[in-house]
Amino acid sequence: MTLAAASHGFLSPTGVEIAFLLVGLVTLGAAVLTVTTRQLVHAALWLVVALGGLAVEYLLLTAEFIAWVQVLIYVGAVVVLILFGLMLTRAPIGRSPDADSGNRWAALTVAVASAAALVWVVVDAFRTTWIELDGPAAGSTAVTGASLFQNWVLPFEALSVLLLAALVGAIVLSRRTKAARADEVSRAGTPQGQQGGVR
Amino acid sequence: MHLAYPAVLSALLFCTGLYGVLARRNAILVLMSVELMLNAVNLNLVAFDVWLSRAAEETLHSGQALTLFTIAIAAAEIGIGLAIVLAVHRNRGTSDIDKLRDTAEGHEPDGPDTDTPATGTAAEKAEATA
Numbered sequence: 637m638t639l640a641a642a643s644h645g646f647l648s649p650t651g652v653e654i655a656f657l658l659v660g661l662v663t664l665g666a667a668v669l670t671v672t673t674r675q676l677v678h679a680a681l682w683l684v685v686a687l688g689g690l691a692v693e694y695l696l697l698t699a700e701f702i703a704w705v706q707v708l709i710y711v712g713a714v715v716v717l718i719l720f721g722l723m724l725t726r727a728p729i730g731r732s733p734d735a736d737s738g739n740r741w742a743a744l745t746v747a748v749a750s751a752a753a754l755v756w757v758v759v760d761a762f763r764t765t766w767i768e769l770d771g772p773a774a775g776s777t778a779v780t781g782a783s784l785f786q787n788w789v790l791p792f793e794a795l796s797v798l799l800l801a802a803l804v805g806a807i808v809l810s811r812r813t814k815a816a817r818a819d820e821v822s823r824a825g826t827p828q829g830q831q832g833g834v835r
Numbered sequence: 836m837h838l839a840y841p842a843v844l845s846a847l848l849f850c851t852g853l854y855g856v857l858a859r860r861n862a863i864l865v866l867m868s869v870e871l872m873l874n875a876v877n878l879n880l881v882a883f884d885v886w887l888s889r890a891a892e893e894t895l896h897s898g899q900a901l902t903l904f905t906i907a908i909a910a911a912e913i914g915i916g917l918a919i920v921l922a923v924h925r926n927r928g929t930s931d932i933d934k935l936r937d938t939a940e941g942h943e944p945d946g947p948d949t950d951t952p953a954t955g956t957a958a959e960k961a962e963a964t965a
Binding site: 657664667668680683686698701705709720725735737740742744751758759762767768783798809 | 844847851852853866868888900910913917924
């Protein structure tokens with residue numbers, strides 16, 4: 637460990653570290669804006685920035701395959717799903733004053749306390765540990781595919797069954813039953829049917 | 836690269852997501868904060884896998900495999916979660932988690948605003964099962 641510490645300058649960051657730090661700052665800022673902004677659609681768009689920044693961090697850590705999967709699934713699919721969810725629940729465009737609940741100060745206390753504890757422990761534990769980023773990429777598609785289909789085949793297949801079950805469950809949950817639909821049609825004209833419109 | 840950089844970034848992202856889960860009121864915003872927490876865990880897994888693939892003799896690349904599994908499970912989670920939120924919004928007319936207190940102990944319904952949709956939902960359920 638001391639040898640490793642001696643061969644790396646502690647306070648002389650390499651170019652990769654500087655890039656990681658800058659992208660990390662952008663990612664963290666976007667994440668903070670995601671959880672603090674009062675405009676719901678803006679929160680989803682800041683989430684895109686945060687997830688894209690994380691994809692760049694994966695690229696800097698030489699995990700290429702994970703980075704592209706992150707771009708495809710998170711930035712591509714999950715954010716679109718969230719935007720559709722916001723639209724379907726008739727989220728207000730513009731500032732909504734009740735985006736934060738009343739216990740935000742307790743939440744802030746908990747978050748800051750856990751952040752301080754985690755950062756302290758992590759920095760203390762891995763003070764003298766370096767990642768060697770030279771040489772072949774640790775997460776290229778060939779390496780990831782080989783390990784996934786040699787050592788992780790059974791969890792992989794189980795996960796595909798889980799995805800199928802989740803899809804069927806989502807369809808069943810979001811399908812309207814006949815009685816509910818008839819009920820909604822019958823009271824669509826009354827003010828109670830449109831109660832939750834603007835909130 | 837110093838291992839503390841990705842570890843600290845992931846710890847901070849996790850705590851940001853934790854704040855969002857605790858402080859947000861809209862259910863979809865809570866789901867977005869959960870996504871942030873899952874991504875923080877993914878960053879940790881990838882960083883430690885890259886470190887171990889150099890430091891250890893033999894490695895299963897378990898970090899990257901688990902990251903892929905986490906991403907798939909997060910996709911399933913957001914699908915199911917949004918379906919539940921949409922169903923709640925259809926029944927109650929709100930996706931405000933502070934107002935969904937039917938199973939809470941010691942909380943009377945605040946007023947007619949929360950009372951009426953609840954009884955409406957009960958009637959709707961009875962109608963749907965009949």
